[in-house]
Amino acid sequence: MGDDVTGPDFVRSFQIEGMNVRGRIVHLTDLADRVLAAHAYPEAVSRVVGEALALTALLGASLKFDGVLTLQTRGDGPLRMVVADYSSPGTLRACATFDRDAVMALGPLPAFSDLVGKGSLAITIDPGGDMERYQGIVPLDAEGLGDAATAYFEQSEQIPTRIRLSVATLISRGDPSPHWRAGGMVIQNLAALGGHNAPKPGHDVDEDWNRASVLFSTIEPHELVDPQVEAERLLFRLYHEDGVRVFETEDLNFGCRCSAERVSAVLSQYPESEVRELAGEDGLVRATCEFCSTVYSFQPDELLKTQTAT
Ligand SMILES: [Zn+2]
Structure with missing residues (x-):
């Protein structure tokens, strides 16, 4: 990695041409650094909070109205709770509750399941005003937050989904403190829903999704957090054969609603x-x-x- 320690925070949506496979990609640079450096949590906790920030941005950017999307884990492991929320447009924050000694006792790179224990992941959407809140809950028996959220979409929403999240620290020359980075990507097979979502004639829905998923699985963790790998370049590497249409980009900012x-x-x-x-x-x-x-x-x-x- 280079010396570029500052960078943009954004989430960008895209579609793979002809397939009706849609996705979003998120890059958190200054925002991840600001949130994680300020909290100064143990590294293992910071990694999960960084994933939560990236995942919350990916999900929050899909809101079709102004509102708040909250992601919350609760478990019986040392990392008792992680909360991250997105309020439109593009404002993120996150925090964690944990038993410091028990987290440190797990060593430098504990498994996600050892950190969170048994528990649940809740995704809550609050449209504000008089509109009703919506909440979906899935068990947390997964390899990570991305897997838990994938299960949420496949079970609760019946939408075939792939999610990858990545968190890293970047050391720059002449600066002893590491800088946090978080990133992620999601693709969803809307063609599987049929109706007006159906793909163009000549496309086999299962075959398309299979190819999109296989290519998605080649994403290296560093490609989601390295400032040298631009979002567009990664999408091109993955899907240039089919073509990728890139839609709007939403800038993301840290912000708190406390008063x-x-x-x-x-x-x-x-x-x-x-x-x-x-x-x-x-x-x-x-x-x-x-x-x-x-x-x-x-x-x-x-x-x-x-x-x-x-
Ligand atoms: Zn606050």
């Missing part, structure tokens, strides 16, 4: 004795946002006043 109002609303639900107990030596109650590390502080009386007001 003093939201934090105070949560804290003011605690009983009075607990609120008083939370106060530090200076008498203030402090809460830190798990996503962006912003620290909010309140006078206990302030929190208890809203309590009696409601």
